[in-house]
Amino acid sequence: MIAMDNLLIVRPVLMLLLCTAHIVSAQTISEDIESLLSQMTLEEKLGQLSMRYVPEVNEDILDEIRTGRVGAIINGKNSFYSLNDHNRMQQAAVDRSRLEIPLIFGHDVIHGYETIFPINLAQSCSWSPTLVKEAAEIAAAEASTAGVDWAFAPMIDVSRDPRWGRIAESYGEDPLLNSLFGAVVIQGYQGDSLSPSSRLAACMKHYLGYGAAEGGRDYQYTELSERSIREIYLPPFEAGVEAGVASVMSAFNDISGVPATANSQMINGLLRGVIGFEGVVLSDWDAVVQLADHGVAQDEVEAAQLAITAGVDMEMKSTSYFQLQSLVERGVLDIATIDNAVRRMLKLKIDKGLFQAPFAKPHKEENRESGLAKAKELASASMVLLQNEEAVLPIGDNMQSIALVGPYADEQNLMGWWSSLGNANQVVTARAGLQKRLSGDVSLTDKITDDTDLIIVCVGEPFSWFGENNNRAAITLPGEQEGMIQDLNKEYDIPIVTVVFNGRPLDLSGIVDHTDGLLLAWHPGTSAGDALADVLIGNYNPSGHLTTTFPRAIGQVPIYYAQRPSGRASQISYKDLDIEALFPFGYGLSYTSFEYGQVEVDTTDVSLTGSVALSVTLSNTGDMNGDDVVQVYYSNLVRGITRPVRQLIAFQKVEVPAHGSRRISFDIELEDLRYFDQDLIRQPPVGTVHFYVGSDALADKVVSYSIE
Ligand code: BGC
Numbered sequence: 001m002i003a004m005d006n007l008l009i010v011r012p013v014l015m016l017l018l019c020t021a022h023i024v025s026a027q028t029i030s031e032d033i034e035s036l037l038s039q040m041t042l043e044e045k046l047g048q049l050s051m052r053y054v055p056e057v058n059e060d061i062l063d064e065i066r067t068g069r070v071g072a073i074i075n076g077k078n079s080f081y082s083l084n085d086h087n088r089m090q091q092a093a094v095d096r097s098r099l100e101i102p103l104i105f106g107h108d109v110i111h112g113y114e115t116i117f118p119i120n121l122a123q124s125c126s127w128s129p130t131l132v133k134e135a136a137e138i139a140a141a142e143a144s145t146a147g148v149d150w151a152f153a154p155m156i157d158v159s160r161d162p163r164w165g166r167i168a169e170s171y172g173e174d175p176l177l178n179s180l181f182g183a184v185v186i187q188g189y190q191g192d193s194l195s196p197s198s199r200l201a202a203c204m205k206h207y208l209g210y211g212a213a214e215g216g217r218d219y220q221y222t223e224l225s226e227r228s229i230r231e232i233y234l235p236p237f238e239a240g241v242e243a244g245v246a247s248v249m250s251a252f253n254d255i256s257g258v259p260a261t262a263n264s265q266m267i268n269g270l271l272r273g274v275i276g277f278e279g280v281v282l283s284d285w286d287a288v289v290q291l292a293d294h295g296v297a298q299d300e301v302e303a304a305q306l307a308i309t310a311g312v313d314m315e316m317k318s319t320s321y322f323q324l325q326s327l328v329e330r331g332v333l334d335i336a337t338i339d340n341a342v343r344r345m346l347k348l349k350i351d352k353g354l355f356q357a358p359f360a361k362p363h364k365e366e367n368r369e370s371g372l373a374k375a376k377e378l379a380s381a382s383m384v385l386l387q388n389e390e391a392v393l394p395i396g397d398n399m400q401s402i403a404l405v406g407p408y409a410d411e412q413n414l415m416g417w418w419s420s421l422g423n424a425n426q427v428v429t430a431r432a433g434l435q436k437r438l439s440g441d442v443s444l445t446d447k448i449t450d451d452t453d454l455i456i457v458c459v460g461e462p463f464s465w466f467g468e469n470n471n472r473a474a475i476t477l478p479g480e481q482e483g484m485i486q487d488l489n490k491e492y493d494i495p496i497v498t499v500v501f502n503g504r505p506l507d508l509s510g511i512v513d514h515t516d517g518l519l520l521a522w523h524p525g526t527s528a529g530d531a532l533a534d535v536l537i538g539n540y541n542p543s544g545h546l547t548t549t550f551p552r553a554i555g556q557v558p559i560y561y562a563q564r565p566s567g568r569a570s571q572i573s574y575k576d577l578d579i580e581a582l583f584p585f586g587y588g589l590s591y592t593s594f595e596y597g598q599v600e601v602d603t604t605d606v607s608l609t610g611s612v613a614l615s616v617t618l619s620n621t622g623d624m625n626g627d628d629v630v631q632v633y634y635s636n637l638v639r640g641i642t643r644p645v646r647q648l649i650a651f652q653k654v655e656v657p658a659h660g661s662r663r664i665s666f667d668i669e670l671e672d673l674r675y676f677d678q679d680l681i682r683q684p685p686v687g688t689v690h691f692y693v694g695s696d697a698l699a700d701k702v703v704s705y706s707i708e
Contacts, residue, residue, distance in 0.1 A: 037339060040099060041068075042335075043067075043068065043069065044099060045342045046322050048346065049308075051314050052070050052073055053073075066093075071103065073103055075107045081147070083146070086359075090358050106149065106203070107151065108151070109140070109152070109189075110169060111135070111139070112415075113146070114142050115142060115368060115525075117525045119523045120168065120169050121168050121171070121548070122522030123181070123382055124170075125383075126382045126543075127629045132185065134188070136187075137191075139151075141198040150203060150246075150352070151189055154171075157169075158170070159172065160559075163504075163557065165471050165504070166466075166467065168523075173560045173562075186204065186240055190202050190246065195353030202246055204247075207260060208237065208251060209228075209233045209251070209253060210252065218470075220253070222256070225256075229255075241277045245277075245279065248271065248282070249283070250263075250282070251284060259290075259291055259296055261288060262303075264310040266310075279348065280314060283312045286317050288303050289303050289320050305332070309337060313341035379525055379527050379531030380532075384546055384587075385520075385542040385588060386587070388589055392497055393497060394535075394537055394538025399453040400443065401452050403448040404458065406499075409457075410431050411429060412429055415463065415526065416467070416523035417466060419463070434456075434529065434533045437539070452494050453495075454497065457484070459498060459499070460501030488514075495517070497515065499519050506550070507552065507582070538624070541624055541625065542589065543627035545695065547585065552580075556581065561585040562647050585696065586648075590626040590627070592620050592622030592626035594626070595618075599691065599703040601613070601705050612689075613667055616693050617661050617662070619661035622659075629652075630664050633647060635690045636675065638685070640677065649691075650666045652666070670684065670707075687706070687707060691703050
């Protein structure tokens, strides 16, 4: 075996790329790529398009790497490589393969690597792009120390079905929020350049419409109209391309009869042609060979042919792309299709700096304290206060004896799905967090006694009940938890605060009348209990707002705020249930209260600036400093097509001191109000635009602007 020191010796072929490293112009990169391409055999080309899952690093895989049959490795699922194993594989590629092309290592860095942040859906409830970006930067720094080059995130599938387990990985039901948070995660991972060792190449997923699985059943068929693609599912991917994302993952789902991984119209047409994406498209896990299971390919050869011609450059896990060799040799497949895919892969490796620095180096133990502090801040900011009767929270000085009960009071696995190297033993429980923060003369017990002043009951969903293929047909609290809260309320005349550790929007209608306080904590990650305690005792005034609608019952699904109007809207009803959601999109309380003044619109400069200026005064009418999320929705009824009754167009999270007020201004770009006409051509807004301002999707301060 070659000693580690020798790993850094620069080999001749690498010199080619290394020499040009300091004058990396598009032209030199492309010359380097062409030079490599011209030396490659067809098998080596197909090797560059092959991402392997390696449960165990053994001679078989090292041999394959040496022969140039492996382009990338997926690190994860059940295999996390030691630095040594990582570098053994890389060494086989750069020291022992004919062309010395480095491997690229990918991993699901979804909401943290070692320091686990709240699940992504929770993160979006912070309405803080700054915090979400900082979390991504920390995750990238941690993952890259372990040799990860490429993160399979952000997931920006607009998700409107709480039954679907992967709603937890998304940024909620709204296209704008998925666009915005997706873009900041891409920036947080990639920075200005992919090459520094603390950066990761991002991969936005799952392209396209994966969140629209019928019945919330993961992997299920999706029926998507061209209009819903353009208006709802595509915009986050457009924003990701604008943010410079390095790669895209094609989805598992069938899009109206053509599976995403074989969908040339979506990949070559929309993604590359219309949006102008130039990076790598990677298939999802086995999604290429599964085209046969979809019934669109008769065997793996045809599956591979469909995927590569649809624009999928790299195949994850399965190895059907090697079968393309015979198709090229028989003249059935144009070699140019393969060459273009290889070019994109080589470009990604060059951009990531792998030709200069292929090996993972032992890093000094990072200072994890600042990461944990950020995880706590984001977790507190993500929590949503849904109910606070009689101002039961924050815990007051009169609360001398607190009973902390329920199945999640001592739970450590609060890291959610995809928690990488997160260690549940390091997670701060609700009890540990509260114990640390409550003053010495307050007793915190797990029993309710005659002295108990406050019951805090911790309930939730286990991490394995949401995430990939963890769908639910009912969305109430699992098991006996709902009954438990009802019984506590019946049995004791003591205020109750319910804390919910959830991974999806839940039907909480069975508990809202039985609890005074209701706080959504989600799965908050490593700093769970610390963040929760800060919120409960009022060190942190809750500022989270929902990014998905919370239904009253599963029968209301699909339910989302941006519905289309109806000819008979006022007649739409259920015989057996209210039509309104239990908690609307955008909703969230604070320990203080806010009041909105009249919204004013200034249109004097519109023709000059192309934007409409809105302003509103936000007053804090309570005794505590607090943050509100000021949300602006608009509606614009236009000729010939229906448009959502409301659409989020802007927001600001602002702090207002107790009894103070602030003037908040927005410049709404007219260009952002464009719509797709009947032929799906983008048109400028026409007629009257109504703007609604407030702290949830039912905002009632309205102002109108008429476009001449
Ligand atoms: C998931 C992807 C993930 C991949 C690799 C698939 O099952 O759908 O989101 O990136 O596995 O772990």
